[in-house]
Amino acid sequence: MALIPEAEVATVFRRLADAMPGRTLDAKGPKGQPDAFRSCISCMLSAQSLDRNTAAAARALFALAATPEAMLRRDDAAIADAIRPCGLYNMKTRNIRAFCAALLDRHSGTVPDTRAGLMALPGIGRKCADIVLSFTFGRAVIAVDTHVHRVCNRIGLTDAKTADRTAAELEERAPDWAMQDGHFWLIQFGKRICRARSPLCERCPVVNHCLWYEASRAH
Structure with a gap:
């Protein structure tokens, strides 16, 4: 072509x-999440997952932990069990923990609002970065x-x-x-x-x- x-x-x-x-008017952040941190995590959960399964995994996960600090206090088994509906839960658990650790270490827990900053974090590719920029930060991408x-x-x-x-x-x-x-x-x-x-x-x-x-x- x-x-x-x-x-x-x-x-x-x-x-x-x-x-x-x-x-x-009802267009919200990725999968309806209210902040940049949960938007990033929800994007990570959505890889090779149906929307309804991603939503179920996100609800269960954020009931356990809704901040990077709280997420890292949960062990791998608890995170993996919560996100099981979205599939690839072991890999996604590793990515979530690496993302949270890097976010705290490099940005004191605040999600960066640039594509380069987002893509430098574990588990965040171009698609996820652009979705967060568009929905959460209101950027023209x-x-x-x-x-x-x-x-x-x-x-x-x-x-x-x-x-x-x-x-x-x-x-x-x-x-x-x-x-x-x-x-x-x-x-x-x-x-x-x-x-x-x-x-x-x-x-x-x-x-x-x-x-x-x-x-x-x-x-």
């Missing part, structure tokens, strides 16, 4: 903005999940093999005005219309700009 022309990128975002609800990654590379907004590379390309190509709410438009579009299987091209507001659709018609 290639890239759509630079001149068409803003048009695609305008059409998505017109067609999708965007950021809603497009966080890339599986839906956003699929949609952007299917249309031709980006041409990237990984979600991290998609995020980097969006930062370069998306207009500044689209960065604040672009995540919402893209993820809503990916769930409602540009689905992984059987995309609803007949209802697509950007079908005339989509390289995937153009290629499919040629075959």
Whole structure:
């Protein structure tokens, strides 16, 4: 897949903005968490986990401990048992403990509000960092999940093999005005219309700009 022309990128975002609800009043931090610490932990729990399982794991974990200090007072078995619903609980337990220790050691327990600062902490990758920056700190960044990654590379907004590379390309190509709410438009579009299987091209507001659709018609 290639890239759509630079001149068409803003048009695609305008059409998505017109067609999708965007950021809603009830949009909260990752998985509805009230602060940056719990947002980071919840993002870590969400890896390869269904939303409902992540939510169950987060509720159980934060009932045990809701600060890095309290988390480190719990042993591995207690943390792992709490987060069992989200899977990979042994690895995630190690990441949580390493994250909490580093957060206290390097930042006195305060979550940094920069991408570089977040990604320097154990267990925090580009996706998680951008989600926390967008939802918790209100920064104008497009966080890339599986839906956003699929949609952007299917249309031709980006041409990237990984979600991290998609995020980097969006930062370069998306207009500044689209960065604040672009995540919402893209993820809503990916769930409602540009689905992984059987995309609803007949209802697509950007079908005339989509390289995937153009290629499919040629075959």
